[in-house]
Amino acid sequence: MPANIHMFVVVEEIGKDGFLVRKIYASPDNPHLIAKNLPDFQIKHEIWPEKFGMIPVDPKSNATVAEHVFSSRKYPSSYVSTSSIFPDGSPRFEGKAVYIDVAKAKAAGAKLVSTEEILKSLEEYKKVAPKNVAKIDQIAEWVKNIDKEVLVQADKIPPKAIFTPGSYKATNVFIKGARVxxxxxxxxxxxxxxxxxxxxxxxxxxxxxxxxxxxxxxxxxxxxxxxxxxxxxxxxxxxxxxxxxxxxxxxxxxxxxxxxxxxxxxxxxxxxx
Known part of the structure; x- marks a missing residue:
């Protein structure tokens, strides 16, 4: 029998569980990025995560939460550092801000490590590195009171979970106006x-x-x-x-x-x- 097709418009909200903010490099010419000596494919993820997704330095790393926070350069890890301060991010870091949609990241398999969990891990790390207690305490102070740091652990955070300030604003206007x-x-x-x-x-x-x-x-x-x-x-x-x-x-x-x-x-x- 013939059928009539009826169209129904349905809204998919963004940021229903909030956003995390990460400061990224604005250009491949950034000297700090060049110093990392990353392969070309990873540089794309560093500069344009909204197009290519965001990946940690070493998705297969066994580095702990505390090791990552203590020195991500010394301990390449499966974590990505972000801030829960939306929309500006941590004032300690410069760079272009991007927003990670928590719900979409989790739906893609990402796991979050809260600020409280980071602080607990750092406290335990003092037992492993007693000579670095003063530095660990300083980092804990930054994590808690300045950065409001939250870690995202994932093989890859997909592009659909990442917004620039411009795309975030445009999407919000689109949803509120057209609801489509x-x-x-x-x-x-x-x-x-x-x-x-x-x-x-x-x-x-x-x-x-x-x-x-x-x-x-x-x-x-x-x-x-x-x-x-x-x-x-x-x-x-x-x-x-x-x-x-x-x-x-x-x-x-x-x-x-x-x-x-x-x-x-x-x-x-x-x-x-």
Missing amino acids: VRVFAIGFTAYDLKLAADESIKQKSIKPISIEVVKQAGGWGAAIAGARIGFVAGAAVGIETGPGAIVSGAVGGIIFGTAGYLGASWLTEYLQD
Whole structure:
């Protein structure tokens, strides 16, 4: 049977769990970057992580949290240092700021080491390096009171989790204005909808067409049809008497929302009462 395709606009928010800030090199000519003597592929990740993603110096390293914080040059590690001070980052470091979306980074497999966990690791490190206690205490002071340091451990933080100040602002404007990031296309069986719509006209009631929509939506899964479409699209059913019945493009806004959270079978029974 032919199907009508109805488009539903769904928003994917950014930064729902907050952002971390990392200061990066603005140019491949930076003398500090040149001194690291990194291979070309890694330089791209250092300068343009929003395009190529962000990677630690040595993803396979066994260096500890304390060793990384004590001297990341001496102990190349699987950690990336960031600051929880959003949007400026740590005042101790210069460079171009980029924002790491915590939720997106975690979804890609990243693990976070909190400021408190870093401080605990440094305290334990004093037992291993008693001659460096004074330096460790100084670093702990920076971590706690200036940098608000948080480590990200991952083989790679994907580009989709990284924003520049410009892309962050543009994306926020886009979401707040258009509320569009992802579009779902869902097909309704036109013949069944027409029969149900005609019955709704006869009864002068929304129930027949509503029941049919719920039945078809059940095959797509309540989470998508209900939570995302229902509560985000938020449209109702429009029925006109006369020459024909018009079912609005977002026929399931209210219906899907209820079905998604309470169950399609429950809603069908309710509409038939």
